[in-house]
Amino acid sequence: MSSQPSLRDRLAERPAVPVPNHPDVVTWRAAGPEDIDAIWRLQRAADEIDSPERLSPRSAITETFETSNVDPTRDTLVGLAENGEYVAHALCVVAGGHATRVQSYLFGAVHPLWRGRGIGGEVLAWQLARSAEQLAEYDLGLPGWSMLYADAQNPALQALARTHGLVPERYYQEMRHPLDRPVTPLAPPEGVRIVNCTEEFYDRTRIARNDAFRDNWGSQPNTKERWNRLVRGGHFRGDLSFVALAHDDGGKQERVVGFALSTVTEPAEDALIELVGVIRDWRGRRLAPALLTHLLNAGVEGDLPSVILEVDSASPTGANTLYAGLGFASVGETTVFIREY
Incomplete structure (x- = not known):
């Protein structure tokens, strides 16, 4: 049994989850099943640039609304432009099986045509706050990790992660x-x-x-x-x-x-x-x-x-x-x- 305080106690004073704010995005809201195809198209457009060797299947999006450890009303986010175009999406999900730590994974993307405007910073700030909120739900004396995967072909996301205080810990070869x-x-x-x-x-x-x-x-x-x-x-x-x-x-x-x-x-x-x-x-x-x-x-x-x-x-x-x-x-x-x- 760990002697350190629980994640709930350690994160009791965490920042509130912010409402993203960006002039190019008129709507920020939680995602629903009706958004699956639009989110998938956005993600595939990002994959073509960031990870062309590994294109996301549609099931990677549908699973968001099919698994017990995701609350779409709190764990998902989509950003829409004035014309209804999907500009960004995000997901925070805690993996099961907490043997040595509790891990909250940060997934999502900004559409390549909308990058370089600061939208990604708004998304990541929301993800980190929601991830801390998720970890604070656990009365376990274990480390808590917020984890973000960034491809080498997306150096802007890697730089953004560092700006927000995330530390590069591991490298995976494709x-x-x-x-x-x-x-x-x-x-x-x-x-x-x-x-x-x-x-x-x-x-x-x-x-x-x-x-x-x-x-x-x-x-x-x-x-x-x-x-x-x-x-x-x-x-x-x-x-x-x-x-x-x-x-x-x-x-x-x-x-x-x-x-x-x-x-x-x-x-x-x-x-x-x-x-x-x-x-x-x-x-x-x-x-x-x-x-x-x-x-x-x-x-x-x-x-x-x-x-x-x-x-x-x-x-x-x-x-x-x-x-x-x-x-x-x-x-x-x-x-x-x-x-x-």
Whole structure:
């Protein structure tokens, strides 16, 4: 049990959440389901400039109104110009699974045609105040983080984050592997079999994920609700997702000891490797390369152009070196900024 005061006590004197004010934006309000398509179009316009390797699917917006840990009336914001054009949107969401800290993520964008006018500063000020308000709801003696991800191709957002007192804490490499030639799957260690991740393995894979990511920076246990949004969502690809199974605990049921899971947001787009991991007591046996080569081979057979993933540049498991050795090449970088309470 932590001896420090709770987040509620530590943030009791936080600033009030401001109402944004900008001459180019005539309406600031919370978002509703009727705004989904307009927000998605705005976000995709921003993605084309900031992160063309990783375009947001529509589901990234619809989830705002479908999950229990988001209150759209308090956690969302849209800004509209006089002609009704959507100029900016924002979301603050607290992730579940508070094992070592409480994390509030700041998402959103200003439309590229409306940048450079100070609108982003109004949005970020609102996000930081709402994020602190969210963290103050927790009677837990844990650190609280407000977290903002800024792509290298959006230096203005990185500068804005620094201006508002956020500190760059981590760097993630975006890596791509072309699928223009056959890949020979590596054999797993003796006693392990690699199969597609089907429904019967979903919960065992969640348990394995929480074990594998315990020592990863910024990672907290994955709740069942959040996990089901991945594996039961419309973009999950079981044919491009694999688990490694082993009888290593004397039990009758095979245990998931490793995994590599993918999504594809549109038929014409690349596959995104969402998660790759091996539980702690099975590391060092070349399980991750075996899983990844199975996945790459499946992508080749499925006629996908390439696969992409993100990796922590300072990964404790040396994952970035592993991916480079398998033929992945860096195509971008994202900086994670935090404000800690």
